[in-house]
Structure formats: structure tokens, C-alpha cells
Amino acid sequence: MSTKLSNPQDKILASAEIMFASKRFHEVRMEDIAISAGVGKGTIYRYFKDKEELYAALLKDASKELMNLIEKAVKFEVSCKNKLIVILQTSINLFDAKPHLFDLILHAEAFQNTLVEFPWQQTRWNVIQLVESVFQQAEEQKEFSIQNPKESALLLLGGLRAIIRFGHKPRQKELCNEIVHHFLNGFSKSLPSAN
């Protein structure tokens, strides 16, 4: 990271990430980002046309990082249950390590023109598709069977979002394990009188 930050573009992105997360979009000025990054006002415009472009670049970076980490983690797992666990774990780890990222997404989405897809949307679809493909693989290797893959993936990942955002911290060690276990087998423990 420190070697990367000798690059002006990365310095700008690092400063912008912090400023965008703590201020309203229209309160952040390109000049302030330049000052905080220790680069000249001319330099910042050489890399980014305007704030929208900076924002999009930040989210693109984070998105690439998340997908790389997830794909790497999934590759090492044999069972589909474990694949789901590491998808969840990798996402929680990244968001916990980058507490600004959630706000950044929220801001980007709210500021976005409703007609244009905002920069994080593709990442969402990618993760949803990955989860669906794990479901399909589980079916093929007869590990487990999910009736409505699309809807179930939405429910699992929407639930994950709520945990990332509002869940207890520090995270319990077995959190992702338990979420996936309960997702597959039910959140209700069987009671003798349950029907």
C-alpha cells in the first residue's frame, strides 16, 4: 500500500475516500482533496475530470478488490457450504476494514442519476451471480438443493448487508458459519410441538 501511494493518483484516491465519506458530496471540493493528498490543483484534474469521476474510480477500485478477494477465497474451498461461508466472511472483512466504503456506496447511489446504473451495481450483480452459481454447483454435486436460487441469493446477501451494517461488533468468530448453517437448515430449532 505504501509503495502504491507514491503514485499521485492513489494519493488522490486515498484522500478522496476519506473526504467523501465524512462530508456531503457538494461540500467536498476538488481543491481540498488536492491539498489533503499533497498534490497541486492542476494535478488532480489531470487524473480526474470532476468529482463524479473520482467517486466512480473509488468505487471501481473497491469493487475490484472485493471481487478479487472473494474469487480467491472461493477457489480454495471444496464444499459449496464453505464457499458460501467465505463469500460472506470476505465481504464482512472488507467492509469492516474499510468503514468508509458503506457510506461511499450509499452516497454514490443517492447522488446517482436514476437513469444511469451507479458504479457499485455491477458488483452487486456479480456477487449475486456467484452465489447463484455456488447453489447450482451444490445441486450438481448433490450437496444441497436451493429451490429459488435468485430469490434465495437476494435474501442471503440482503441479510448479509444488514449484518455488515447493523450487526454486533466485534463479530462473533463463528458468525458466517452460523449464518450459512441457518440459511440452509432453518433459523428455527425444531421444537417437539413444532409442526
Added chain:
Amino acid sequence: MSTKLSNPQDKILASAEIMFASKRFHEVRMEDIAISAGVGKGTIYRYFKDKEELYAALLKDASKELMNLIEKAVKFEVSCKNKLIVILQTSINLFDAKPHLFDLILHAEAFQNTLVEFPWQQTRWNVIQLVESVFQQAEEQKEFSIQNPKESALLLLGGLRAIIRFGHKPRQKELCNEIVHHFLNGFSKSLPSAN
């Protein structure tokens, strides 16, 4: 609704709701809301000090409506499983009937100063608490038993959010029934070789 809208305050709120949902916050002018509501510029300021106050009022109205509808629906159900189903169904119905509401929440949250709780947050906690209290009641009447009520409520409601936002429309008739069924009993159908 039509009798309600003879009131200038309600006319202003109805116009503001549509404008805030389709434009960026700083692009919406109080004057334009006044024109669209058919009231004078002075009138709008008699009711709302500024845009923030208007926004907060809109979300407070929607929040009150959602909680009223949910509480009414829950009261008529005996089984806790059905209580969960109607909580989900009522939420989906309201958001589907008010397609602007989701954007409004998203905008309000993004524009909010991070130190102040934004107007929809209390509604979130209220619904989470209601779901937790249904879990507790289910335990008491030995209907089903949820191990981690707080975390499970977050997962169920986070999943619901994803379905409201990205789920297939028109909604399947049995959608909420199926979500709750799978939430309680697992999204995986048992396979003979499953372990």
C-alpha cells in the same frame, strides 16, 4: 386521500415526495415544490422551515403509515409464523405502492449528517424489535425457537429489503409465505446425500 389533499400541508408533502425522489436534493427548490403544490412561496415556509424539515416530515409520515399497517395486520394473526408473513407482506405492499419511498430513504440517509440519526432509522429499529418480539412469543407458545433473535431478525429484514429492491415483479402470490417458510426451515431442500 383526496380529502386529505385539500390541506396545503398535505399538498406540499405530496409534491415534495415526487420531486425529491426524482431529483438530487440540492436541485430541488422550495419554490418549485410550492408551484407544483399550487401554493404560494410564503405558504410553504409557513409549514416547513427548510428542505431538511420537509424531508423529515415526508419520512415521518411514511414511517407512521408503515408501522400502523404492520401493527394492524399483526394483531389479526394468531400464529407467529403468520405474524412474520404479514410483516413482510405489509412492507412489500407499501414499498410497491410508493415506489418513491425507497429512493427517499436512500437520499435522506446519504444526505444526513453522520452524527444525527436519520429519520427512517427509528422505523428500522421498530420493525426489528417487532420481529424479535414475535420470535419471543413463538418461543413462549412453543411454536418455534430462534437461537439468535437479534441477528436472525436482521437477516430476515435485510433479506426482505433486497427482495423489495431487486426482487422479481410482479410479486409471486406466495412470496412472503415461502420466505418465512424457508427462513424457519431452511432454504435447502434435504437431499438424500446431504449431511
